[in-house]
Amino acid sequence: MxxxxxxxxxxxxxxxxxxxxxxxxxxxxxxxxxxxxxxxxxxxxxxxxxxxxxxxxxxxxxxxxxxxxxxxxxxxxxxxxxxxxxxxxxxxxxxxxxxxxxxxxxxxxxxxxxxxxxxxxxxxxxxxxxxISVDEFIPEARISGIPQLERHSLFHALNMKIVARFAAKELNKEYEKCNFVIAHLGGGISVGAQRKGLMIDVNNATDEGPFSSQRTGELPMGDLAKWIFKNMHSYSKNDVKSTFVGKGGLFAYLKTASLKDALKLAEKDEYAKLIVEAMAYQVSKEIGGMAAILGGDLDAIILTGGMAHSDYFVELIKRRIDKLGVVMVYPGAYExxxxxxxxxxxxxxxxxxxxxxxxxxx
CATH class of the missing domain: 3.30.420.40 (ATPase, nucleotide binding domain)
Incomplete structure (x- = not known):
């Protein structure tokens, strides 16, 4: 022992x-x-x-x-x-x-x-x-759209990798032979395509992908550039950063970073319900994109992280993705x-x- x-x-x-x-x-x-x-x-x-x-x-x-x-x-x-x-x-x-x-x-x-x-x-x-700095990107995943900015691999590697091992064991398959789309649903949201043990693409949870409890995720670039230039003399660098990471996402819309509190608001407020559903919508869209990267060859889609404790939120996602493959849920973090x-x-x-x-x- x-x-x-x-x-x-x-x-x-x-x-x-x-x-x-x-x-x-x-x-x-x-x-x-x-x-x-x-x-x-x-x-x-x-x-x-x-x-x-x-x-x-x-x-x-x-x-x-x-x-x-x-x-x-x-x-x-x-x-x-x-x-x-x-x-x-x-x-x-x-x-x-x-x-x-x-x-x-x-x-x-x-x-x-x-x-x-x-x-x-x-x-x-x-x-x-x-x-967190695990990097297994395929070459095309690094291309952003302009050569001055390369995409980087930063994600919830520890939790996503261990739940993939749990899923492989549950499926009675070898970990290194499985293909998974894995979504970590926490304060930041990472959605990645893992092929045969390697995370070949994943959104950077700080500035890409779905919005989360306190992060904006991807934003419309044209309007973002206009907003920054318009407010550059009114905001410090830290102010701008905290707008995107810390005060974005659910918090920006509903003044709470708690999914539990947001769901309570959604029971009686249509706007709050829309925001929660929009977050699930964006997660589903990201999962679909990662499934396409794997050519639809999936052993399972894995949902994990703190927000996966919410059956309601999980169902909002599952109803859009369940035709893509088996959905397995591991709520919480297994660090x-x-x-x-x-x-x-x-x-x-x-x-x-x-x-x-x-x-x-x-």
């Missing part, structure tokens, strides 16, 4: 779990105070108190670092890389500390885990699995399982563990 510690930092919390093989036996989500977060100028300034949270967790449950067989850490904002499980090394840690292009809490995970592993007497391995199972596959040598080779690894 393998014991695996899982570390998954979020913006204001740190999720921790202990897995014994595939079973999660201990789980906590530790909330951090606003003052703790705001007193840190950079993400890496949070390292001391985040690391102490993990050490306290181990003490609380009387877990020795020497009992562990591996630490599974959430992958940070790394350069484009193939999916899979990577062993964390000094070069990766240094990149996350000093070179990553985006300040994000996930950058802390591998750094914390690597530092903890040094206290082990047996050379404790540290792994990351399917970070902790994805990390633990990635490390377990590495420990059991069920797949080749990848080695970090620096910034140009594709």
């Amino acid at each position: 393998y014991k695996i510690l899982v570390i998954n930092p979020g913006a204001t919390s740190t999720k921790l779990s202990l897995f014994e093989d595939e079973k999660e036996v201990i789980s906590e989500s530790i909330e951090h105070s606003v003052s703790e977060i705001e007193n840190c100028k950079t993400i890496m300034d949070q390292l001391p108190f985040r690391k102490k949270c993990v050490e306290d967790f181990l003490k609380r449950y009387n877990i020795s670092i020497n009992e562990l067989d591996a630490i599974a850490a959430r992958g940070g904002i790394l350069p484009p890389m193939k999916s899979g499980t990577y062993q964390v090394n000094e070069d990766m840690v240094n990149y996350l500390k000093t070179k990553t292009r985006v300040e994000h809490a996930s950058n802390l995970a591998a750094v914390i885990a690597f530092e903890l592993s040094k206290n082990s007497s047996k050379g404790l391995p540290v792994f990351i699995t399917d970070p 902790m399982e994805g990390l633990a199972l990635g490390a377990l596959r590495a420990l059991e040598q069920l797949e080749d563990t990848k080695i970090w080779e620096g910034e140009n690894i594709l």
Whole structure:
């Protein structure tokens, strides 16, 4: 039996779990105070108190670092890389500390885990699995419409990849032989075409695809350009960014980022109902496009993420796409399982563990 510690930092919390093989036996989500977060100028300034949270967790449950067989850490904002499980090394840690292009809490995970592993007497391995920067695009997926702007692969890789593995197992098929359209329905919405284990195309949930709870998704480019030039002296760069990511989507229309609250409004308000249905409409349209990329050769369409908990919202999507293929629903996020199972596959040598080779690894 393998014991695996899982570390998954979020913006204001740190999720921790202990897995014994595939079973999660201990789980906590530790909330951090606003003052703790705001007193840190950079993400890496949070390292001391985040690391102490993990050490306290181990003490609380009387877990020795020497009992562990591996630490599974959430992958940070790394350069484009193939999916899979990577062993964390000094070069990766240094990149996350000093070179990553985006300040994000996930950058802390591998750094914390690597530092903890040094206290082990047996050379404790540290792994990351399917970070957000997974890039498996086919060449034509990179073309945007003008050569100055290339499309980039950024999506909810960890959750989408693990639910694809769940679906393949449920279908009694090999993961690497399946074709899926996968829609992660959360604060951002990622819809991707996965062919034989590779996500060959996916919308960037920050600025492409359907609108979500707080993000605008794709916008009419001509009108967008006019709006930006008209308001460029009234808005700061951060104001403009927050209009599209943070204050867009459901929030812009209904002043709530909660699908649950939006659905309550929709029960008595036709406008709210229209907005909810429009979001489902756009998700369905994106799924149809990804199905076309796969030539209609689908093993299943997978719906996952927090909004997949809503049977009503799922049905709004299914009624438009169910003729495209089998629809499988995995509500919520399975990040902790994805990390633990990635490390377990590495420990059991069920797949080749990848080695970090620096910034140009594709």
